[in-house]
Amino acid sequence: xxxxxxxxxxxxxxxxxxxxxxxxxxxxxxxxxxxxxxxxxxxxxxxxxxxxxxxxxxxxxxxxxxxxxxxxxxxxxxxxxxxxxxxxxxxxxxxxxxxxxxxxxxxxxxxxxxxxxxxxxxxxxxxxxxxxxxxxxxxxxxxxxxxxxxxxxxxxxxxxxxxxxx
Amino acid sequence: xxxxxxxxxxxxxxxxxxxxxxxxxxxxxxxxxxxxxxxxxxxxxxxxxxxxxxxxxxxxxxxxxxxxxxxxxxxxxxxxxxxxxxxxxxxxxxxxxxxxxxxxxxxxxxxxxxxxxxxxxxxxxxxxxxxxxxxxxxxxxxxxxxxxxxxxxxxxxxxxxxxxxxxxxxxxxxxxxxxxxxxxxxxxxxxxxxxxxxxx
Numbered sequence: 001x002x003x004x005x006x007x008x009x010x011x012x013x014x015x016x017x018x019x020x021x022x023x024x025x026x027x028x029x030x031x032x033x034x035x036x037x038x039x040x041x042x043x044x045x046x047x048x049x050x051x052x053x054x055x056x057x058x059x060x061x062x063x064x065x066x067x068x069x070x071x072x073x074x075x076x077x078x079x080x081x082x083x084x085x086x087x088x089x090x091x092x093x094x095x096x097x098x099x100x101x102x103x104x105x106x107x108x109x110x111x112x113x114x115x116x117x118x119x120x121x122x123x124x125x126x127x128x129x130x131x132x133x134x135x136x137x138x139x140x141x142x143x144x145x146x147x148x149x150x151x152x153x154x155x156x157x158x159x160x161x162x163x164x165x166x
Numbered sequence: 167x168x169x170x171x172x173x174x175x176x177x178x179x180x181x182x183x184x185x186x187x188x189x190x191x192x193x194x195x196x197x198x199x200x201x202x203x204x205x206x207x208x209x210x211x212x213x214x215x216x217x218x219x220x221x222x223x224x225x226x227x228x229x230x231x232x233x234x235x236x237x238x239x240x241x242x243x244x245x246x247x248x249x250x251x252x253x254x255x256x257x258x259x260x261x262x263x264x265x266x267x268x269x270x271x272x273x274x275x276x277x278x279x280x281x282x283x284x285x286x287x288x289x290x291x292x293x294x295x296x297x298x299x300x301x302x303x304x305x306x307x308x309x310x311x312x313x314x315x316x317x318x319x320x321x322x323x324x325x326x327x328x329x330x331x332x333x334x335x336x337x338x339x340x341x342x343x344x345x346x347x348x349x350x351x352x353x354x355x356x357x358x359x360x361x362x363x364x365x366x
Contacts, residue, residue, distance in 0.1 A: 080185040080254050109182050113242055117211030142182035145274040160353045162247030166346050
């Protein structure tokens, strides 16, 4: 009974949600292609170009600082991967400025998403740069839990306790 | 995970905390970033994801860089659980056209909060469908914008048509205590799913 009702619910909700990628249909592909090249944002960005007088990000295409590379050599980097520098100090002269900036923020463990936000570079670009540094051994990366890692009860309990302490 | 530079649980990187993710989903303007702000120990960080052909796993951008990109804003917060565990809360772009981002966000996520606004309940349907389809545990939090809500949680449950074990709670996304209650309800739900024997 409940199961049947559940399926009906999914069907009636589907009226509002077309073209999900997990359906692997042509509709989803078409949507993606149609979207390409458009800048879409949810909400405002304080550093966005629509705010005159507010400093904007670098006026270069996102992948300029990676030399056009869009993929990282380090597989498994996720936006929630946590990285930490293996260096005692950062010699800015021997590094690309973006690499040096990342290493400076990585003296304590920090996530890829946080690096991206604090350096104002897109996550995908940050991953390429971080991949360069992990390949050289300047950074160590800890991948987040994956779907196949079943979180242990004590991890869940720790999260529960952490939230209670807020 | 034997790649160079990756922590394998021993050696100098053994003390890197592990990140766990909770997603905060829902329609545009429903209060996702507000909820993240209420419980995060840092001001929500804003970042952007760039979608390219490469992001979609179709092709390399070599030579066609000028066809570039679509950017999507992403806001997230952090809760340090202990020395070993850091919890990240990702406010996920609400609109269906941002599905491509959800795959990475959902990978390994502990669970999700679907924020709902009863004035436009249908905006939470895509998120509910997504998490049901992926088998990701979620809870529905009804954000009471004006401090009250004309509907009961059971009415919302019926309207969204979710299974009776999915928690549906009233919330005020601006209040830390309320945000904590939402997260606790979610983790409780995750724990019950793990060990159904213990569920009451």
